[in-house]
Amino acid sequence: MTDYREEQRKELEALESIYTDSFTVLSEKPPSFTITVTSEAGEKDETVQTTLKFTHSEKYPDDIPLYEIFSQENLEDNDVSDILKLLALQAEENLGMVMIFTLVTAVQEKLNEIVDQIKTRREEEKKQKKKEAEEAEKQIFHGAPITIENFLSWKAKFDAELLEIKKKRMKEEEQAGKNKSSGKQLFETDHNLDTSDIQFLEDAGNSVEVDESLFQEMGDLELEDDDDDPDLNPADPGSDSTH
Secondary structure (H helix, E strand, O other): OOOHHHHHHHHHHHHHHHOOOOEEEEEEOOEEEEEEEEOOOOHHHOOOEEEEEEEOOOOOOOOOOEEEEEEEEOOOHHHHHHHHHHHHHHHHHOOOOOOHHHHHHHHHHHHHHHHHHHHHHHHHHHHHHHHHHHHHHHHHHHOOOOOHHHHHHHHHHHHHHHHHHHHHHHHHHHHHHHHOOOHHHHHHHOOOHHHHHHHHHHHHHHOOOOOOHHHHHHHOOOOOOHHHOHHHOOOOOOOOOOO
C-alpha cells in the first residue's frame, strides 16, 4: 500500500532545499505551497516571472496535483495560457511519480523561451523601423517608383490642373477684352471728341496776344548800306584781285 503522505513529505523537503529563496509553504493540511520561477535575464536585464501554486491531492502522486498561476510579471495573456497547457501536459505524462520539480523545470524553460521571443520580436521591430526609415529616405531622394497606376493617377491630376489654368487664363483675357475699347468705340461713346480739338485751337487763338510795339521799333532801326563797305564791293580799284 502506497504511503502518499510520506512521499509528499519527502518531496516537500527536497523542493524546499532546491528552491530555498522562492519556496513558500501556505498550509500543511492539505500540503499547499508556492514556487516562484524567473526566466534568465534578457535584453536590458529584463525578465519574466510567475509564481506557481501547488496543492497535493489526497492520493498524489497517483492523482494529478492542483496547480494554478498565483501571480506573474511581464507575461502576456497568451503566455499564461501556454504555461497552463504545458503544466497539464507534463502532469499527464508524469502521473504516478512525484512531479513538482519536473513541472517547475518545464515552466522555467518556457519562460526562457518567452524572453528569447521578446528579444527576437524587438530586434525585428528595430529592423522594420530601420527599413521603413531607409525607404522613407529613398522616397525623398529618388521619389516613388513609377507604375501604370500612379502614372495614370498623376496624369489625371495634372490634366485637371492644366485645364483649370487654361480656363482661368481665357477668363482673364475675355475680361481684358471687355475692358479695352478701340478708338472707334471711344469716338462713338464720346461725341465731344470730334469738336474738342477744334475748340482747343479756337480757344488758343483767342488767347494769343500780339505786341504791336515790336513791329514799330523795327522801323526805327538804321540798316547800313552794303555799298559803303569797300570789302564787299568787288569793283573797287583798291582791292587786291589776288585775294
